[in-house]
Amino acid sequence: xxxxxxxxxxxxxxxxxxxxxxxxxxxxxxxxxxxxxxxxxxxxxxxxxxxxxxxxxxxxxxxxxxxxxxxxxxxxxxxxxxxxxxxxxxxxxxxxxxxxxxxxxxxxxxxxxxxxxxxxxxxxxxxxxxxxxxxxxxxxxxxxxxxxxxxxxxxxxxxxxxxxxxxxxxxxxxxxxxxxxxxxxxxxxxxxxxxxxxxxxxxxxxxxxxxxxxxxxxxxxxxxxxxxxxxxxxxxxxxxxxxxxxxxxxxxx
Amino acid sequence: xxxxxxxxxxxxxxxxxxxxxxxxxxxxxxxxxxxxxxxxxxxxxxxxxxxxxxxxxxxxxxxxxxxxxxxxxxxxxxxxxxxxxxxxxxxxxxxxxxxxxxxxxxxxxxxxxxxxxxxxxxxxxxxxxxxxxxxxxxxxxxxxxxxxxxxxxxxxxxxxxxxxxxxxxxxxxxxxxxxxxxxxxxxxxxxxxxxxxxxxxxxxxxxxxxxxxxxxxxxxxxxxxxxxxxxxxxx
Ligand SMILES: Nc1ncnc2c1ncn2[C@@H]1O[C@H](COP(=O)(O)OP(=O)(O)O)[C@@H](O)[C@H]1O
Ligand SMILES: [Mg+2]
Numbered sequence: 001x002x003x004x005x006x007x008x009x010x011x012x013x014x015x016x017x018x019x020x021x022x023x024x025x026x027x028x029x030x031x032x033x034x035x036x037x038x039x040x041x042x043x044x045x046x047x048x049x050x051x052x053x054x055x056x057x058x059x060x061x062x063x064x065x066x067x068x069x070x071x072x073x074x075x076x077x078x079x080x081x082x083x084x085x086x087x088x089x090x091x092x093x094x095x096x097x098x099x100x101x102x103x104x105x106x107x108x109x110x111x112x113x114x115x116x117x118x119x120x121x122x123x124x125x126x127x128x129x130x131x132x133x134x135x136x137x138x139x140x141x142x143x144x145x146x147x148x149x150x151x152x153x154x155x156x157x158x159x160x161x162x163x164x165x166x167x168x169x170x171x172x173x174x175x176x177x178x179x180x181x182x183x184x185x186x187x188x189x190x191x192x193x194x195x196x197x198x199x200x201x202x203x204x205x206x207x208x209x210x211x212x213x214x215x216x217x218x219x220x221x222x223x224x225x226x227x228x229x230x231x232x233x234x235x236x237x238x239x240x241x242x243x244x245x246x247x248x249x250x251x252x253x
Numbered sequence: 254x255x256x257x258x259x260x261x262x263x264x265x266x267x268x269x270x271x272x273x274x275x276x277x278x279x280x281x282x283x284x285x286x287x288x289x290x291x292x293x294x295x296x297x298x299x300x301x302x303x304x305x306x307x308x309x310x311x312x313x314x315x316x317x318x319x320x321x322x323x324x325x326x327x328x329x330x331x332x333x334x335x336x337x338x339x340x341x342x343x344x345x346x347x348x349x350x351x352x353x354x355x356x357x358x359x360x361x362x363x364x365x366x367x368x369x370x371x372x373x374x375x376x377x378x379x380x381x382x383x384x385x386x387x388x389x390x391x392x393x394x395x396x397x398x399x400x401x402x403x404x405x406x407x408x409x410x411x412x413x414x415x416x417x418x419x420x421x422x423x424x425x426x427x428x429x430x431x432x433x434x435x436x437x438x439x440x441x442x443x444x445x446x447x448x449x450x451x452x453x454x455x456x457x458x459x460x461x462x463x464x465x466x467x468x469x470x471x472x473x474x475x476x477x478x479x480x481x482x483x484x485x486x487x488x
Contacts, residue, residue: 071388093389100386103404103485112400116390144485164390 020082022046022168022199023068029076030063030223037063039223041077045201046168048215049194052231053203055220056246061203062097064220065170068201069094083167093166097173099157101145106137106156109145113163127163135159135189151182158189162198169193171202175209187213207247211235219243256454263455268462275459282440285353285427286420289360293368293416298409300365301372302398306380316373322366330362331429338430351432356440359426364416371412375405407482414475421467 021044030038038060045051053061066072067079069092083091102109110128119127132138135155140148145156154174161169171190175183183206190200190213204210210217210231217234219227219242227240238244267275303309304316336342338350349355379401387397402409424442431438433447441460448457 066385069389071385096385100383102383102400113390116392116396146485146487 019047022082022201024080025077026080027077028064028067028074028079030060030067030072031075032063037223038067038074041220041223041225043218043225043228045216045218046082046199048199050190050200050202050214051216051218052210052214053201053218053220054205054207054210054243054246055226059220060223061220062172065094065172065201065203068092068168069170081168091164091167092170093161093164093168094170095154095157095161095172095174097176099153101148101153101156104145105142106145106148106152107132107141109156109160110163113160117164119163131159131163134162134192136185149182151178151185154178154182154186155189158186158193162193166198169198169200171200173203173205175204175206183209207235219246260454260458264458264462267455267459272459275456275463277436278439278441278444278460279463281353281438282421282442285356285440286360286417288357289364289420290368290413290417292357292361293364294413296361297365297368297412297416298372298402301369301412302376302402304369305373305376306398306401307394316370319366319373320370323370325363325366327359327363327423327425328429331359331426334359334362334426334430350430351434351438353431353438355430356427356438359430360420360423363423363426364420367416367419368412371415372405372409375408375412376401379405405482407478407485410478411475411482414471414478418468418471418475421464421471 023045025041025043025045028038028041029036041060041064045053053064055061063072067074071094081091085091102112104112107128110131111124114124114127115121129138129141132141135158137152137155137159140152140156145153148156154177158169158171158174169190174190175186178186187209190202194200200213202210202213214231217227217229217231218225219229219234219238219240221240221242226242227234227238229239233239234243235247238247300319304312304319334355335350337344338347338355339345340350349358376398380397383397383401383404387400392400422442424446427438427440428443428446431440431443433439433443439447441464445457445460445464448454448460
């Protein structure tokens with residue numbers, strides 16, 4: 001972790017506050033089955049390398065990521081990305097909480113993705129090999145993806161998202177089911193992605209992880225922003241009662 | 254009983270010596286049913302994929318229809334085709350009645366709904382699972398269909414095998430449109446029916462043994478494919 005902390009600091013240094021945020025959300029409304037899920041949510045995310053979204057179960061974190069990925073349309077409000085053609089041009093990649101892997105080998109999953117993203121056939125294999133190496137999955141190339149361990153599956157889902165050469169990577173609780181070793185591997189991968197210039201929005205319940213990786217924390221409660229603070233301040237002095245209770249492990253829903 | 258035992262051994266003899274008459278009948282059976290299954294896949298795969306993952310008006314009624322057609326009675330299919338193909342019928346000029354082509358057509362009518370309905374089910378299940386992934390990848394409908402068919406390949410093989418089982422075993426449709434003409438349109442099932450009624454039990458039994466072995470083989474392959482499909486799904 002010493003290594004990744006050094007990387008983190010490096011990354012934060014690079015993630016200067018001068019560039020525009022990856023996405024500006026203004027007064028977002030989202031309904032599902034007649035119920036309001038996101039209620040007037042406004043925020044600017046992804047100015048630095050890693051923004052974390054936290055909040056209790058059911059707060060609307062997953063729905064917010066889906067909205068950012070273009071899988072859902074808001075019922076009100078506006079979403080503005082730093083890139084004019086996002087999210088259409090694969091600039092935004094989403095990794096689901098439970099990886100959706102094709103019934104193919106590890107390599108097969110990557111080749112398939114590269115093909116969808118328009119990488120010409122002759123460059124697919126070399127690019128896939130790079131991605132395998134990137135995800136430390138080279139010796140798993142021929143393994144059926146669904147036979148991989150949980151950590152390997154999550155790494156594959158992450159590098160497959162990287163196949164899109166995205167500007168913004170959305171990760172939904174990527175380590176919630178993983179042991180500490182696999183978690184460390186995913187965190188290292190996230191930092192490697194940011195080192196390549198990818199900005200990351202990370203949903204996590206892991207305060208340590210958010211501290212290690214994120215610059216800023218958006219805390220959601222009941223479909224609204226309870227707090228949006230720099231990470232250091234969020235963990236030392238949460239400004240909202242909800243975040244304070246959440247961090248103390250007080251259960252509320 | 255004496256009769257039966259003698260017939261049984263005679264039947265074995267026919268099978269083991271590869272009796273030319275018997276082999277011709279088996280060969281025609283495989284040809285007709287094989288062609289029928291191939292034709293059914295040609296129609297049933299795209300139809301099933303569209304029904305399973307497509308969005309178009311009339312999809313649900315069509316799905317119900319295709320599912321219902323899985324249980325079409327072969328004699329009714331045979332009769333209908335007979336009316337269409339007979340000299341006075343609308344397709345009479347084609348001169349297909351009492352040819353293997355008519356038999357292929359008849360079995361394809363029986364098998365296509367099986368292939369299409371099972372394909373639709375397989376593709377629908379996969380599509381449900383992959384929908385969000387496809388959406389994040391911005392895949393076209395055709396790219397989605399291709400991915401679904403490839404990822405369902407082992408499950409789809411079970412659809413083909415189920416269709417082959419139905420084609421090889423049915424007798425009602427091919428006997429009506431084929432006419433059971435010796436050396437021309439006589440297949441295993443129609444030969445068994447005829448030879449049994451004539452009391453020529455050894456040929457009937459010999460064919461029965463082969464048919465049974467084929468059916469067992471198909472079902473064993475089916476189970477193997479299902480297991481493979483499951484393994485690929487579960488890891
Ligand atoms: N399709 C849906 N229909 C109705 N309610 C939904 C649907 N999807 C999610 N919800 C509700 O939206 C709320 C936010 O869900 P989600 O974004 O998954 O929360 P989380 O912060 O745990 O990721 C929850 O109360 C959930 O029950
Ligand atoms: Mg969630």
